[in-house]
Amino acid sequence: MKTKLTLALTAVTCATLLTGCNKEEAKEAAAPAGIAPQIFTDSLFAVMKSDRTNYTKLIVQRLGPNKGDFIKPNEHWEDMAEGAPLPAQMFRYGAEGVADMTSDFTYSLQSIWPINSQNAPKTPLEKEGLQFVSDNPGQNFYGEEKLGDVTYYTAVYADVAVSPACTTCHNEHKDTPRTDFKIGDVMGGVVIRVPLASR
């Protein structure tokens, strides 16, 4: 009798546990799967890189002083009749426009050889990431960092010189800390941050 009761209780307990497990699994299966942070940031970077390359090659290189000389890419383009935003400014305007619309991610262009010192890496993870993509061409850098009270998933992607417009301007600028950039060199990095839900 005692054995039968024990078996019955065990069966009920197992059934309850199994049923519970199945419910959790079913719930997970029904919920829409989230995008992994790395896929999210990789996808964002793909769009950014494509737009950035196109602006640099199709507008600045083709129409600027390196070829057609119809426009004058300049930091103070707003103050010039023929002025056009520099590729780095165009990229920043995109980041600022995004910041006006969402705080789900932020991004910036940085370099360990910045013309504007405000664009040097600041956080320990930025410094590590920028150095990593510079030392390991073709590889990206991923990590997590806490800024203020928020933890971020931070991805760093190499920013590579794609045209003479990049190298000439950076090598000749009076504020540049490096003057030997060549096409194909890693000049800096794109840092994308995604705030993670508090844990």
Place this chain on the structure above:
Amino acid sequence: MKKMIWLLWLVSTLALAGFLGYELAYEKEKPNFLIGKSTHGHYQIELACDACHTSPFGGEEVLQDACVSCHGDELKASLDSHPKKKFTDPRNADLISVLDARQCVSCHSEHNPDITHPMGLTLPEDYCVQCHADVGEERPTHKGLTFETCASAGCHNYHDNRALYEDFLLKHAHDRTPSPQQLLPSTLKQYLASQRVEWPEENLHSIKGHAQVQAVTTPEIEHEWLSSAHGQAGVGCNSCHTSAPSELWIEKPGHQQCQSCHTAEVKGFLAGKHGMRLAQKLSPMTPEQARQPMQTDAGHAQLGCNSCHNAHTDNRIAASTEACLGCHADDHSLAFEQSPHGQLWQQVLSGERTAEEAVSCATCHMPRESVDHYGDSFTQVQHNQNATLRPNEKMIRSSCMSCHTLAFSIDALADEKLINNNFSGSPDNHIESIDMAVSRDVKHR
């Protein structure tokens, strides 16, 4: 006896609560709720609490929205060197923790007269050091300079550096000829056409066809109108003295009527100290309410468009200096007539030169600006006389450089004594910003 005291206390409390409650809920001006003297920029509207505190609910974002609603366009036009968007990236969390540059009130808090500096700044004047402490490493010329001098020596401004940024200094370092002056179209008709304004053209015969005009007009008014810019452009009585759709006769048209054609001018007027009370639906500004010295006999004059622009003669020459000096009595204004600028203006009054070849009060304080609108470019007069007043380097490009070099303009505007005597003499000190820019450029080449 005790009951009487309690009753008296209760009645007094209720009366006071009723009095204050009524003021809070129904009065436009709330003097009993002013928590401290406001800055020179806002004192005219300080009793209209809801000008800035637009909602009883919410915190800093309410004040921030109020700041931006009045000053946002101006900041944008000034190519603001420190816009909010530069500080919203999380990587700037360390900077924000020291100085929250995302909020206007971090640097410009109101009702704090004891800590308010020029420009309405309520931070210690060495605020630049918070982020730019290492400037000496990047700019050897800046080594040893003290941090309260960044924005007080004619070199940098926090927001508007259009006349001070390095490439601009270099571009004009060796200028010997002035930049071309903006010219308005020669007639009102051409000016209104450039602004895409349409109006029914009238003449002396047609205006008398309106019964209301016939009832009030006199030969003197008709003569004034015919001689005026409005008369010559065919802008008839009804264009100003009636308002669509009612077409009721308005005896004394105000800025609401003027703005139907002069939209940008009235917008500027309402944004400046002359019109900001009207913009808040308060009574018009009067010189007696001003904090700076004013002519005593002008104390009660109510400021509107007609204070400077006579209704029918519409004399732009008188409006550009005589009208100003009729009220303003500070040292700078009183020194105008004897100053080199004032002497040139005397030659305009005597017909020896044109207004475009001289300097009036308006030349500097209400400059002509080139405006681009969807590809169209036209010139208009900035009627917000505060738009170029502080910091005064804002008037370098809009006014000074029409006649002077950049180097002289920077030096002159940094000389308080010279400003007070209305630029009678030469600057005592030389500001080295152009020299620094040139020396850095030479080293780079």
